[in-house]
Amino acid sequence: MGRIVQKYGGSSVADAESIKRVARRIARSRADGNDVIIVISAMGDTTDELMDLALQVSPQPKSRELDMLLTTGERQSAALLAMALSDLGVDAVSYTGSQAGVITTPTHGNARIIDITPGRVEAALQQGNVAIVAGFQGVSQTTKDVTTLGRGASDTTAVALAAALGADYCEIYTDVDGVYTADPRIVPSARRITQVGYEDMMELAACGAKILHLRCVEYARRENVAVHVRSSFTDKPGTWVRAHEDISKDSTMEEAIITGVTHDRGEAKITIVGVPDQVGEAAAIFTAVAEKDINIDMIVQNVSRLSDVSTDISFTLPMSDGAKAIRALEEIKDRVGFREVLYDDQVGKVSAVGVGMRSHPGVTATFFAALAKEGVNLQMISTSEIRISVVVGVDDVDRAVRAAHTAFGLDATQEAVVYAGTGR
């Protein structure tokens, strides 16, 4: 007896049969006496298909209209799920993001939730309904237009609703059965993590773990919502994401120094050679890049190999932003007076994450020694209080992940069970 938010991704509702299967699972939660709120994604490839249609009509679709178009996908799956539940004798009502009171900023395509006014959802629950909310969408507080929330947004919708409705916890159903100490496709001995703190999960998400989006974890931490990431294809428990203190209380198992090893092949490295060694040059460079809405990840500055009155600056960024960044830098080349711009997308980032490293100074040494033993060359290094990241050649990524996983004692005796599906 409690109140639960459950979120189902597109692969869990890919067709009519899947929708009915999800409905049966929800009916069981309801039969246990819980208030149940569902957040749902669009069916299978619906969003991609709608995007294709938009591009057929206009090469650069207006973002307001793109949001109007794409949000129909979640509305369809929400309505269909409500029908399927009614068919099982479970009262259910579907709501658009706007009807559910998901109030956002007006930025189409990447709006942020600024408030939840869940009056209609609360009323539906009081009347004994399962409330189904279309994920990924909201309504702008200022323009009253329909907005979408950007990547990983349905997870964030679920966590935000859990907070606003005072739910006991939020279940994120996906096609894998939890968070692993490393990608099991690379490290067969990776273990499922039973519980993980918000801080660790944020670093894991930021460093390549695809299972939960960073913004969702940030929201969960801010509102202290316990999140249970699990598979919609089994009844096995998955990974609980919650405050570090709550984990320590009920588990003595999870005392590993390092929580997990992640990797990310989606970044590229740009090196600006021969930047004059004067105050303000770096600022000029990063201002030019920031103006193009590009998120920089790691930055390293060295004395230039060219001369000792200039420096080389390297940074990493999402590969998809590479061309845009190069253009922005070429534009300011003469003004700033650097020599040249080098672009390398044959790189990968490998990170070790764990709050345990705060009190264990030897972690960096262990990490670097493990990589050195494998002959992996480190191109860039960046650290936070609970994370060490290195950029290596793309061909070294797998070996580096495996070496680190073993060195930190994360290998399981048994091979991890991985479920079908492509992740998200």
Next chain:
Amino acid sequence: MGRIVQKYGGSSVADAESIKRVARRIARSRADGNDVIIVISAMGDTTDELMDLALQVSPQPKSRELDMLLTTGERQSAALLAMALSDLGVDAVSYTGSQAGVITTPTHGNARIIDITPGRVEAALQQGNVAIVAGFQGVSQTTKDVTTLGRGASDTTAVALAAALGADYCEIYTDVDGVYTADPRIVPSARRITQVGYEDMMELAACGAKILHLRCVEYARRENVAVHVRSSFTDKPGTWVRAHEDISKDSTMEEAIITGVTHDRGEAKITIVGVPDQVGEAAAIFTAVAEKDINIDMIVQNVSRLSDVSTDISFTLPMSDGAKAIRALEEIKDRVGFREVLYDDQVGKVSAVGVGMRSHPGVTATFFAALAKEGVNLQMISTSEIRISVVVGVDDVDRAVRAAHTAFGLDATQEAVVYAGTGR
């Protein structure tokens, strides 16, 4: 320079290319300096496909959720059209029925418009935008749920918006080029009607002319909105529907006694044999049928062939309601005490419509003589001030229509031009 509402049906926006073609037509209207409001249907077969999906999930989908599902079709085409217009340099904004202020009764699947509060649409027009409104949908005044408006609903949305926004007229774009004196597939010499009064158009719509739905014409008459029915595949003028007085003013051409001859093969005839000839029996019968939400069309009562203390009652109804009506009648059979129920769906209704017949008493005689000459047997007869309808055997329908069309002098010297498409 004026203000125009244009409505495009599903066949006009069946794919990306069609949407771009419609966008170019709208751009021309806008370039002429008009305020332009667009009402749009779902793309091609979208509504049918969504309905199929619903039936896969639930054999009897909840009507509230069906409305949530089906309304996404028009939202998609509205957003896509806005993108296509923006691509042509025409500012355009799409709105859901709810956003456009289409306020309805709460009856899902068959709601009626009770008010239009077009504040956002008006503001969009003031700012120089083309306003695009998703047809077929509104929002319930009481429940705040999304509703659909039933058959022919996008046309009604267009007329209602034209009235609320004070538009000069409302253009209904479809795949035929206007209203004809008879179905050109049956009568090759049928003529396109240049102008027709609301009363005639209402009778034509009620008696089988598929081009405009009755509810739309009723709305146009009540609000005195001039409607121009025309093809989206040509620039030729179509048929103007307006007040009879306005027609007489600017045209001496349209003085035919009969405006058109229609037919309807979608009805069935039920005969209740041996109803006791007592007060209240007919009321009991039609109450039973009405309680099942079945619309009765024609009713005829005769002395029974069985005895002179009982009567036979025949009525026609939509064929799709036949089984339901039979069940309802069998349930009351013993209580009312009639002998038996006969069902016949091998019938068709042929009607002659025209306000001219008010002042020409010979019309009925001409009609019946023409049918008699063709050897057509009349099963039922019903008349209004401006219409004569007969029920005949289904195999006699085509001959009856052609005979009446000729007898009333409606045949054109040239064969009518009919455009591709299946009608609606």
